[in-house]
Amino acid sequence: MTSSSLEPRFIAIEGCIGAGKTSLVNLLGEQFDAQIVREVDDENPFIDKFYQDRDSFGFQTQIFFLLNRYNQYMKLTQRDLFSSVVLVDYLFHRDRLFAALNLKDQELKLYDQVYSLLSNKVPKPDLVIFLQASSDVLRSRIEKRGREYEA
Template identity: 50%
Template sequence: MKYRFIAIDGPMSSGKTDLTEVLGKHYRGRTVLDERDNNPFLELFYQDPERYAFQCQIFYLFNRYHQLVAIKQYDLFHQVVLCDYLFERDRLYAHVLLNDSELNLYDKIFSLLVGRVPKPDLVMVLQVSDNILWRRLRKLKKRDDYLFTKEFVFSINQAYNQFFYNYDASPLLILNVEAWDQIVQQADIQAIVHHIETLKGGRTYISPISSLGSLFGDRDERSSS
């Protein structure tokens, strides 16, 4: 497999963590998952978002930085690494959540760190429309997703779309997941694996209806990732 470090990203509830774990099993690779629940400022953020958004984002930024820097210690020649986020993802949330003065300080810290983290060989982004994303989130019981407003969810989704529209730092595989609900069997990932292993660089867009419709089952239970 020519791609040794793969980052999989997308807005909340798009299925990125599920896909990361399934592909990790397929390639017998190491998975790096976002530790979103270990943030000591999260409860305070729920109570007072405006006051604690900066502390919350800075913790996430440094936590993800340390996770990704550790990847340099892995033997990428012998084991594929799959991560369920791109480092730049945190900045998308920061631009939505922080005020101007907080964002200015955040960007200064971000600029010091971004050049030190390893760059993925391949980025996969999961795309879904605003309304379908909102409908999926409304069916969840997880507290952090459930508290998001429609305006916030739409803003994050649009930030993703805009960022990846201009992204050219690595080969990009764009998966439209509007018709997908949840990964079913490991054997069902063969279509995605085929696209990964035949991708020659640049930007590739995959429609689930024509080529990947069988990857996800039509289930009522949703996974937030």
């Protein structure tokens, strides 16, 4: 990258589980000596229970992700985004989509109250790259990773 002001300095990579988000972020990070911010699925203390019982653990799982992602994005505002490239392997605003798919009506209403307080404060990426892959490729990659909660 050159020093043009039109170049993206904050890039989000998005796609399905197993699409290659983290792999692309790692590759681009090496290429451009970028700061990398990764999603923290493994740190969510509710994720295993969520995959066993979505109804009972959906809200806790989503709130953990929302607050963790918010904190990660807000840390980016404490530095000069124009001095280097920042790559994230998730888009903050996709959290709301997962919440809509996983939460019951009353839980989603409460989630939306928290989300509306936070979402306007997070920095917006200069560029979002959406990755796609076939269902077979996604399934194969997920199996290779060996994360029990994704199986």
